[in-house]
Amino acid sequence: MTAIPLTYYLVVAAFLLCAGLLIVLTKKNAIMVLIGIELMLNAANLNLVAFSRNDPQLNGQVFAIFSVVLAAAEVAIALAILLNIYRKYNSSDLDDLNTLEH
Amino acid sequence: MSNPAIHLTLVLLLPLAGGILTYLSGQSMVRRTALVGMVPGLIAAGMLLFMSNDSSITIRFDWLPGHSLGWQVDHVSAVLIALVYFISFLVHLFSLHYLQHDPSIHRYFAKLGFFTTSMLGLLAADHLLLVFVFWELVGFSSYLLIGFWFSQEDKAKSAREAFMVNRVADAGLLIGVILMVMVLDQPFLSELSAVSSSPLVHLAGIGLLIGALGKSAQFPFFGWLPKAMAGPTPVSALIHAATMVAAGVYLLFRVVPVLSPLVMGLAAILGAVTALMAAIAALTQHDIKKVLAYSTISQLGYMVLGVGVGAYQASLFHLWTHAFFKAGLFMAAGAVIHYFHELRHDDHEFDGQDMRNMGGLRKVLPVTHLVYLLCGLALSGLPFFSGFLSKEGILSGAWIWASQTGLWAYVVTDMAFITAFLTPLYVGRQILLVFYGEPRTVVERLQGMEPLWKVKLPLLLLAIASVWVFSAINPFNPTGWWLNAYLFSNDIFRAPEGFDYIEKLTFGLSVVLSAGGLLVSYWYFRPSRSQAYSNAGVPQTWYGRLSYRGWFMAEVYAALAKVYDALVMLSAWFDRKVIDKAVNAVGVASVVLSKAAAIFDREIIDGLVNLMAWLANLVGRLFTGIQSGKVQHQLVWMMVVLLAILLWFQF
Amino acid sequence: MTMAINKLFFFFFAAMTVLPVIYILFTGNIVRSAFALVVSLLGVAALYVLLQAEVMAVVQLLIYAGGIIVLLLFGIMLTRRLSEEGVFAGHRGVVIGALMALMLFGMLVRLILGSGLEFETAAPVTDQVAHVGIAFLTDHIVAFELVAYLLLVALVGAAFLAKKSDKA
Numbered sequence: 001m002t003a004i005p006l007t008y009y010l011v012v013a014a015f016l017l018c019a020g021l022l023i024v025l026t027k028k029n030a031i032m033v034l035i036g037i038e039l040m041l042n043a044a045n046l047n048l049v050a051f052s053r054n055d056p057q058l059n060g061q062v063f064a065i066f067s068v069v070l071a072a073a074e075v076a077i078a079l080a081i082l083l084n085i086y087r088k089y090n091s092s093d094l095d096d097l098n099t100l101e102h
Numbered sequence: 103m104s105n106p107a108i109h110l111t112l113v114l115l116l117p118l119a120g121g122i123l124t125y126l127s128g129q130s131m132v133r134r135t136a137l138v139g140m141v142p143g144l145i146a147a148g149m150l151l152f153m154s155n156d157s158s159i160t161i162r163f164d165w166l167p168g169h170s171l172g173w174q175v176d177h178v179s180a181v182l183i184a185l186v187y188f189i190s191f192l193v194h195l196f197s198l199h200y201l202q203h204d205p206s207i208h209r210y211f212a213k214l215g216f217f218t219t220s221m222l223g224l225l226a227a228d229h230l231l232l233v234f235v236f237w238e239l240v241g242f243s244s245y246l247l248i249g250f251w252f253s254q255e256d257k258a259k260s261a262r263e264a265f266m267v268n269r270v271a272d273a274g275l276l277i278g279v280i281l282m283v284m285v286l287d288q289p290f291l292s293e294l295s296a297v298s299s300s301p302l303v304h305l306a307g308i309g310l311l312i313g314a315l316g317k318s319a320q321f322p323f324f325g326w327l328p329k330a331m332a333g334p335t336p337v338s339a340l341i342h343a344a345t346m347v348a349a350g351v352y353l354l355f356r357v358v359p360v361l362s363p364l365v366m367g368l369a370a371i372l373g374a375v376t377a378l379m380a381a382i383a384a385l386t387q388h389d390i391k392k393v394l395a396y397s398t399i400s401q402l403g404y405m406v407l408g409v410g411v412g413a414y415q416a417s418l419f420h421l422w423t424h425a426f427f428k429a430g431l432f433m434a435a436g437a438v439i440h441y442f443h444e445l446r447h448d449d450h451e452f453d454g455q456d457m458r459n460m461g462g463l464r465k466v467l468p469v470t471h472l473v474y475l476l477c478g479l480a481l482s483g484l485p486f487f488s489g490f491l492s493k494e495g496i497l498s499g500a501w502i503w504a505s506q507t508g509l510w511a512y513v514v515t516d517m518a519f520i521t522a523f524l525t526p527l528y529v530g531r532q533i534l535l536v537f538y539g540e541p542r543t544v545v546e547r548l549q550g551m552e553p554l555w556k557v558k559l560p561l562l563l564l565a566i567a568s569v570w571v572f573s574a575i576n577p578f579n580p581t582g583w584w585l586n587a588y589l590f591s592n593d594i595f596r597a598p599e600g601f602d603y604i605e606k607l608t609f610g611l612s613v614v615l616s617a618g619g620l621l622v623s624y625w626y627f628r629p630s631r632s633q634a635y636s637n638a639g640v641p642q643t644w645y646g647r648l649s650y651r652g653w654f655m656a657e658v659y660a661a662l663a664k665v666y667d668a669l670v671m672l673s674a675w676f677d678r679k680v681i682d683k684a685v686n687a688v689g690v691a692s693v694v695l696s697k698a699a700a701i702f703d704r705e706i707i708d709g710l711v712n713l714m715a716w717l718a719n720l721v722g723r724l725f726t727g728i729q730s731g732k733v734q735h736q737l738v739w740m741m742v743v744l745l746a747i748l749l750w751f752q753f
Numbered sequence: 754m755t756m757a758i759n760k761l762f763f764f765f766f767a768a769m770t771v772l773p774v775i776y777i778l779f780t781g782n783i784v785r786s787a788f789a790l791v792v793s794l795l796g797v798a799a800l801y802v803l804l805q806a807e808v809m810a811v812v813q814l815l816i817y818a819g820g821i822i823v824l825l826l827f828g829i830m831l832t833r834r835l836s837e838e839g840v841f842a843g844h845r846g847v848v849i850g851a852l853m854a855l856m857l858f859g860m861l862v863r864l865i866l867g868s869g870l871e872f873e874t875a876a877p878v879t880d881q882v883a884h885v886g887i888a889f890l891t892d893h894i895v896a897f898e899l900v901a902y903l904l905l906v907a908l909v910g911a912a913f914l915a916k917k918s919d920k921a
Contacts, residue, residue: 007865014858015858022851022854026847031787032783033734061885065809066900072820076907077910080910083831095734098731
């Protein structure tokens with residue numbers, strides 16, 4: 001089943017990456033930013049898996065599995081931090097977190 | 103004596119050197135040191151006569167590049183130098199007697215030497231600037247001598263006045279000299295040539311004339327000479343009879359070639375006017391020296407008149423004769439004054455110069471009386487005396503000139519002849535009042551009043567010189583001066599064809615006038631009336647007062663001084679109001695300017711600096727936008743940079 | 754024929770991945786974005802299957818679609834005052850962000866299409882689960898252990914962080 005060239009998958013992955021980046025850069029809500037981050041992670045995983053098709057050791061997949069696990073941990077912690085922030089600043093707008101402003 | 107320059111220097115400087123030596127060696131040594139300079143100098147002057155006999159001694163030296171000064175001793179200068187030396191020598195002798203008790207006598211001889219040197223320098227100078235220098239020196243040394251007793255206020259004031267009036271006249275002289283040297287380019291007396299009559303020539307001539315008028319005490323500058331009698335009498339004998347006052351006439355004599363007819367006419371008029379005015383003033387004076395002072399002014403007027411009418415040789419002749427008899431008269435008067443000082447030295451109220459206190463002195467001062475008589479008769483212009491010969495020349499010259507010039511000129515001639523009548527009048531008055539009649543003050547013969555060497559010798563020498571023999575062989579011929587040939591190469595002022603009757607007429611007229619004057623004076627002041635004179639006071643009539651006060655010249659000077667003061671006040675006011683205001687305005691303007699500069703500095707310069715700061719601030723604010731503290735912004739910037747790097751690697 | 758079906762499957766699942774993402778980009782509704790994310794992740798899982806990566810597909814489904822989305826939804830609920838703000842959130846700075854994203858996409862696509870990468874025609878691995886399991890415990894044992902440890906730390910840490918403070 002090599003009818004679909006590799007580059008198609010790569011393009012999809014690229015699209016996911018850029019879309020996730022866009023979401024991260026532009027959305028006001030912190031949760032939306034997290035969504036964006038997930039999308040970017042997925043794009044990377046897709047890339048990895050696509051390339052592991054050529055690999056008899058399936059290193060790409062292994063790596064991708066690790067990546068997923070780490071993504072899960074990261075989301076958990078991020079949400080915990082967000083909860084704290086929400087309790088303190090009463091808002092989940094990222095622009096309100098500007099105490100480091102010059 | 104090979105080098106004439108050295109010889110001339112000796113001749114000129116010996117009197118000064120002698121004077122300084124006398125001053126330095128002090129009062130006690132005066133008797134020995136006073137004549138140290140004069141005796142060798144006299145000998146040297148005699149040698150100078152011989153040296154300049156064949157050809158004039160001319161010495162030129164460079165002063166500034168392109169300008170040279172010079173000395174010249176021709177016949178006239180040599181003769182006059184000898185004259186000055188002779189009379190100065192006699193005055194030195196007489197002064198040793200006259201001032202024997204004076205504590206500052208050494209200072210006196212120093213000043214006398216200084217004066218003699220200055221006068222000699224004036225006679226020997228060739229360049230007009232040199233003449234001017236010595237002219238001023240002579241004026242200054244005469245000031246020193248007149249003010250010898252300067253501790254007395256009025257004497258010091260008289261000396262100042264003499265000097266100041268001279269200085270005013272010297273302004274005119276300076277103008278004349280400058281014009282001659284710079285504009286007319288005739289700086290050397292020996293090289294003067296006739297010039298055309300342009301306004302500048304008139305001006306130069308008038309300037310020189312004014313200088314001569316001041317020095318020779320002519321109208322309107324004669325106010326100082328009577329006042330100058332405040333000095334010691336020997337000084338008056340030297341300066342105001344024989345030498346300094348003759349300097350003006352000498353100058354005129356020298357510059358005759360460049361005097362235009364206008365200036366000559368002016369000189370004639372002024373000379374005659376002065377002669378008349380002074381003779382009138384001499385008629386009423388009570389001070390013995392003042393009579394002689396006015397007489398000097400009058401005779402100098404004759405000399406100036408002589409130059410003005412063109413008979414300048416006669417003027418020089420008159421200068422020569424006048425030097426002898428006037429010096430003799432002054433020294434004899436000095437002997438009289440000294441006698442009275444010795445007689446009444448304990449009485450300080452007694453005026454030894456007032457003729458009202460004199461009378462009958464011929465018994466106690468016989469030699470003095472004889473000298474006075476001889477010199478006085480010479481002054482009167484009586485034949486068989488020197489004064490007659492020289493005055494003759496001037497009188498006939500005036501007549502001839504008037505006949506050629508015009509009817510108005512006869513006023514001048516008439517004034518001269520009237521003066522010729524008045525002169526014997528005041529001379530006779532003086533002789534009669536002093537020596538004849540009953541003594542108005544008790545007199546007695548005193549010892550040592552007429553010592554041989556110091557008094558008798560000078561007096562008699564001068565008296566003898568006043569007799570005709572030593573001037574001319576023929577007592578009646580005014581042109582027979584034996585120095586005529588030597589001095590003028592026989593170029594005598596003679597009447598043109600058809601006018602010799604004038605000379606004869608003048609001869610007759612002057613004899614009549616002088617004899618007549620003496621007779622009138624005898625009748626008026628005859629010895630039997632002498633006692634009444636002691637009570638004579640100041641004249642009360644207007645003409646009497648005019649004469650007695652010397653035509654009020656002193657008052658005229660005072661009024662002029664007030665005018666000058668007013669001018670000074672005016673200029674001071676101007677300076678205060680106008681010039682100071684201008685200066686203040688400049689100050690204010692500079693303050694305004696400085697304030698403007700401050701504003702400029704504040705606004706513009708500081709503004710520029712502020713602009714820089716604002717720009718930096720702006721840029722800073724722009725870049726702090728990066729550090730917004732907002733995560734997404736920072737992410738955007740990260741992406742920007744990342745993309746930039748990627749793009750750079752792509753291309 | 755098989756190829757055409759493969760292509761059809763691919764484009765369908767690619768669309769299932771991409772379109773929800775586009776929806777997320779344009780909407781402001783957070784909850785709906787979360788659900789769209791689920792759909793997208795399902796699509797990715799399907800793409801994994803197409804890539805014959807069965808293990809990965811299952812892992813993706815389990816963890817992403819099952820766990821992470823639930824966490825996200827919990828997070829949404831806990832951090833919004835639903836009575837006041839609702840579930841809408843806007844966006845800002847779109848222009849510059851779009852510019853960046855587009856530029857990046859353009860570069861990547863150019864790179865990809867110009868690189869000439871190809872699948873190799875090798876036979877796919879048959880027993881993938883066993884393969885992956887053995888790989889975990891032999892080649893990547895260290896990573897495996899560390900990840901386990903990390904998971905523990907993350908669990909404990911998140912629980913601690915999310916705890917309500919006593920001072921409230």
